[in-house]
Amino acid sequence: xxxxxxxxxxxxxxxxxxxxxSNMLKHxxxxxxxxxxxxxxxxxxxxxxxxxxxxxxxxxxxxxxxxEIVEKSPELxxxxxxxxxxxxxxxxxxxxxxxxxxxxxxxxxxxxxxGANFMDLQxxxxxxxxxxxxxxxxxxxxxxxxxxxxxxxxxxxxxxDYVKKYEWAFTD
Amino acid sequence: xxxxxxxxxxxxxxxIDVLVKIFKLLNMVEMGPVSQVCRLWRxxxxxxxxxxTIDLSRLKSNFIQIRVSPYIWVDDRxxxxxxxxxxxxxxxxxxxxxxxxxHYYLYMKDEHLSYITERSPYLKRLVMPAWDCISKNGxxxxxxxxxxxxxxxxxxIGHPPYIIQEIGHHxxxxxxxxxxxxxxxxxxxxxxxxxxxxKILSLRCSCLKRDALLMLLNFAETLEVLNIxxxxxxxxxxxxxxxxxxxxxxxxxxxxxxxxxxQNNGCLTCQRMVSDEGLMRWYRYEEEFWRYDEVAxxxxxxDSGKLFDAECEKxxxx
Numbered sequence: 471x472x473x474x475x476x477x478x479x480x481x482x483x484x485x486x487x488x489x490x491x492s493n494m495l496k497h498x499x500x501x502x503x504x505x506x507x508x509x510x511x512x513x514x515x516x517x518x519x520x521x522x523x524x525x526x527x528x529x530x531x532x533x534x535x536x537x538e539i540v541e542k543s544p545e546l547x548x549x550x551x552x553x554x555x556x557x558x559x560x561x562x563x564x565x566x567x568x569x570x571x572x573x574x575x576x577x578x579x580x581x582x583x584x585g586a587n588f589m590d591l592q593x594x595x596x597x598x599x600x601x602x603x604x605x606x607x608x609x610x611x612x613x614x615x616x617x618x619x620x621x622x623x624x625x626x627x628x629x630x631d632y633v634k635k636y637e638w639a640f641t642d
Numbered sequence: 643x644x645x646x647x648x649x650x651x652x653x654x655x656x657x658i659d660v661l662v663k664i665f666k667l668l669n670m671v672e673m674g675p676v677s678q679v680c681r682l683w684r685x686x687x688x689x690x691x692x693x694x695t696i697d698l699s700r701l702k703s704n705f706i707q708i709r710v711s712p713y714i715w716v717d718d719r720x721x722x723x724x725x726x727x728x729x730x731x732x733x734x735x736x737x738x739x740x741x742x743x744x745h746y747y748l749y750m751k752d753e754h755l756s757y758i759t760e761r762s763p764y765l766k767r768l769v770m771p772a773w774d775c776i777s778k779n780g781x782x783x784x785x786x787x788x789x790x791x792x793x794x795x796x797x798x799i800g801h802p803p804y805i806i807q808e809i810g811h812h813x814x815x816x817x818x819x820x821x822x823x824x825x826x827x828x829x830x831x832x833x834x835x836x837x838x839x840x841k842i843l844s845l846r847c848s849c850l851k852r853d854a855l856l857m858l859l860n861f862a863e864t865l866e867v868l869n870i871x872x873x874x875x876x877x878x879x880x881x882x883x884x885x886x887x888x889x890x891x892x893x894x895x896x897x898x899x900x901x902x903x904x905q906n907n908g909c910l911t912c913q914r915m916v917s918d919e920g921l922m923r924w925y926r927y928e929e930e931f932w933r934y935d936e937v938a939x940x941x942x943x944x945d946s947g948k949l950f951d952a953e954c955e956k957x958x959x960x
Contacts, residue, residue: 580651587660595663603667611678618653623680632678636733 472499474522475507480515484522491525493590512588517581524571524594531564572601576618654680661686669954670730677734693735695743695767697946699933700955701727702747714774716749724754727950727958732761739765743942746771746797746822746924746932752780759787766815769795769942771822771932782808791816793939798823798848803832810836820844820940822932823921830854834861844869844940846902847911849920852877852886859895869902871936872911874920902936 472489475481489495498508510518536556539549574582579601586594605617615622622629665686668676677687704720707713731739739762744750749772759765765788773781773796782805785791791813798821799805806829809816817840821829825845833840834857843858843865850873858868875886888903904912915922924932933942 577651580653583664584656584660587663599664599667602664606664606668606676607672609675611675614675614679618679619650620654620680620683623654624678629678636674636729 473505473507474518475509476513476515476518477511478514480518481507482518482522484525485529488522488525488529491528491591491593493592495589510585510589513585514581517578517585520574520578520582521585521589521591521594525591527567527571528593531560531567534560536560568597572597654682656682658682658686658689662689662691665689666692667948669951669957670727670734670949671954671957673734674730687734688736688738690738690740692949693731693738693740695741695947696731696735696739696949697741697743697942698727698731698748698950699743699745699942699946700950700952702745703749705747705749712774714749716751716775721751721754723958724748724750725757728754728758731949732758735762737761737763741765741767741769743769743946744771748772749775751775752777755780755784759784763787764790766790767793769820771795771797773797773799778804781805785809786812788813789815793818793820795820795822795940797821798825798829802829803836806832807836810838814839816840818842818939820846820935821848824849824851825854826851827854827857830857830862833858839864841865842867842869842937842939844935844937845873846871846935847915847922848873850875852892855892856895859892859899859901862899865899867900867902867937868896869935869937869940871902871904872909872915874915876920 472484472486472495473481474484474489474495486499489499495508502508513521536553536559538557539546539553572579579598582594583598583602586598606614609617614620624632661682665673665676673687677684701724703724704717705714708715742758742762742765750770755776768788768791785805785808789812791809792815794809794813794816796819816837819833819837819840819842821844825848833843840862841864843862846869848870850870852875855870855875858865862868870888875888875892876883877886878884893901906912914927918926930944933944935941
């Protein structure tokens with residue numbers, strides 16, 4: 471078992487196979503004493519549990535992934551088709567779970583994204599990046615600022631100049 | 643919009659390296675508004691990681707073939723559309739472009755070319771297979787603005803010496819050249835004279851004159867890799883052009899360098915070369931077919947990236 475401690479002193483135990491999903495933990499485990507807690511200096515307890523939830527579920531999904539049959543002999547054709555169906559169903563299950571998992575507040579999304587980056591958890595990092603990108607696409611400048619609570623730090627002259635220069639591309 | 647007590651996270655205070663991971667998922671048009679949100683987001687939009695390669699190969703000109711030079715006429719709206727897209731790409735990338743890839747049906751004009759050359763001083767690789775609508779002066783001017791060019795993919799042109807000389811003079815780092823079309827003695831001698839440092843030359847799927855090939859094999863001293871896969875090798879016998887096999891004398895002359903030939907007996911690409919009589923009609927085949935090269939550094943792969951994807955193509959169509 472692997473011991474993790476968040477920035478606000480909350481701890482959690484995680485199975486080693488699950489922990490190894492994170493490249494950062496993989497390296498940390500090679501260096502540390504198994505009795506010790508691995509500190510996660512940028513991550514609060516709430517986010518830590520959310521991340522552990524991801525790693526645990528992903529490990530579970532991986533273990534249940536249906537095998538693909540690649541043999542191409544006529545007798546096995548039925549089996550090949552069945553295997554494909556099973557794989558597709560599995561992918562759908564994972565995708566559905568991921569959509570529900572990513573239904574989070576903007577603040578959690580921010581922390582989750584940075585947390586996944588810190589822990590080098592590529593799957594979660596991609597999920598977060600995709601979610602954030604989807605919140606950007608199709609929005610105007612003002613709408614993006616509102617969604618992400620960003621203050622405009624350009625001067626009015628700078629803004630006008632930029633828009634003028636590249637008029638066609640930027641419609642607001 | 644959330645708990646009044648919760649402090650909102652600082653999306654405008656993120657590390658650029660992390661923010662880039664999000665912006666890499668956006669196409670050019672989607673990045674437009676993003677670059678106006680705040681200073682950090684604008685800087686991140688120009689990050690070299692995003693703009694290293696601009697693959698515009700989904701973009702094609704709306705054109706017809708005509709009987710007078712340059713034999714291609716491009717619709718005005720199509721020209722303007724190209725200009726808008728280049729403007730957007732140059733504005734967002736802020737000089738950070740290393741590679742630019744264009745389709746063989748994308749007919750650049752002098753004004754397009756000069757626009758991008760002025761804004762991509764560090765360009766290392768250019769894939770531009772259609773020069774029909776560019777003037778000699780236009781292409782020479784462009785070459786003079788790219789001192790860091792290392793790799794060029796170009797079409798066969800009528801009189802190559804002027805441009806090869808220009809390249810040799812201004813692009814001292816050029817080590818890789820790919821020519822799409824036909825290849826004769828004039829081309830071979832230009833390369834030998836003006837590009838003494840060339841390491842890689844790909845002539846795949848071209849019509850090669852046998853004497854031109856032998857000239858390269860014997861005199862191109864620094865050439866390390868010569869790709870002549872799926873080429874038709876032609877020799878004049880009297881008044882006729884005869885197709886030749888790759889024989890022992892060719893193999894021997896090429897023993898100093900790595901010569902890539904097609905050894906696959908039922909090769910589809912070779913069959914296509916034969917049925918197209920030496921001038922591969924790329925448009926007849928799969929979308930990605932023209933992108934492939936046996937030389938890894940020249941191969942463009944199947945994926946043309948996110949910047950100008952199918953969605954972007956739709957968003958920018960006239």
